[in-house]
Amino acid sequence: MLCLVEECIHKAIMQTAEWANIVRVLRRLHGLTPRQFALMIGTTTEAVGVWEKSLDVPGPFMQAALRDLLSGHIENHPTFLGVKAMVRATDQLSALYTPGLTVHALSRPLERMFVTHQLEVLGSSMLPKLSGRNGEMAEQYSLPMLEGKSDVLSFSYTDRGVADPSLIVRQQVTVIPLDGLRVLATVGLPLGMSTDSSMPEPDLRLTTADDVRS
Template sequence: MEGRRYYAGAMSGSLATRIKAIRQTAGLNQTEFANRLGTTQSTVARWEKGAEPSGPMLHAIARVASTTVERLMGTDDLASAAADQIPVVGYVGAGAAVTPFDDYAPGDGMAFVERPPFVSGRAVAVEVKGDSLLPVAEDGWRLVYTGEQTIVEDQVLNKLCVVQLSDGRLLVKRLMRGSKPQRYHLVSTNAPIMEDIEIEWAAPVRAIIPQ
């Protein structure tokens, strides 16, 4: 219960404020707190003025407060929020071609969508532009797909997928078995079929999110 006392009263404000609150809630002056942690009073004073403790010291302070380093640093809520968000990293335009946002690194995006409860692991989304995917998806809708880039046929055949061609283009198509080995027909909702196409990988669309 002592640890809960530290935790309840000390986890708001800046890191410096949290460290000071942990020390005060424990009923320790700076020298006593330093002795508990195996450091010096002057070091504790610097922490309480804004200096950041080293990794081992952060763990030691967290143990005193019976909490986690993430909670101490105030990053646990951010990590949880990030896990619930999926970055929008490109758009699907004319011909169902995917155009990445060049200004954003992988894992980032110009916007985020809420992660559907049935989508786990690494996932990204692309935004539909225009009528390229009608009637499956309308302008502004988002398609979510995961990092499971594969050509294992039982995972991708007859499914709407984000597909990378051998020439580097990214398309959103329904994948069908082609008439030649390791070739596929790419079926659009409102464009001619692309027949016997060589692909690098396909990632099934896991969710379509209306806007």
């Protein structure tokens, strides 16, 4: 009986260590901080820390999400690939993000603008690079949408361009649910150039689940 108990304890310890390695490797593979990784799979930063320290294992739902991520399920999901292709093909200033605001695709016009202005964003988190109104909107709306903590499905606002501040842009941000992962698609519609240094009026417009149902 004692041997059986010891075997169960050993198995539990091994399982905890295995999940710690899986979480750590996945997070580093995507180049994410614990907070960004938590956003990506829909959990808390504290939970990620507990798993990585081998103090506990993810629950069944989280294990399934991690296995999907480990197998490249989301990256190779037809819908995800389709959205990426649409973003790359658009003539607008478009981008595609997953939680943590990690860039997955930029439209060619936006990519050219970033190259022209010597800004490197591909494969990195956008959030630390966002400032002004873009940063405020990301914190107030985009991240809660990605975390599933907001009933906002899409929103739009007017701002200056990230790569070219003289360009006035209408930003449209939409959340796309995908097998437990939320994806943000943004489209910037250029409204014109402005030599005025003042910020344009935000003209914020929100669309919620209630708006869609009504």
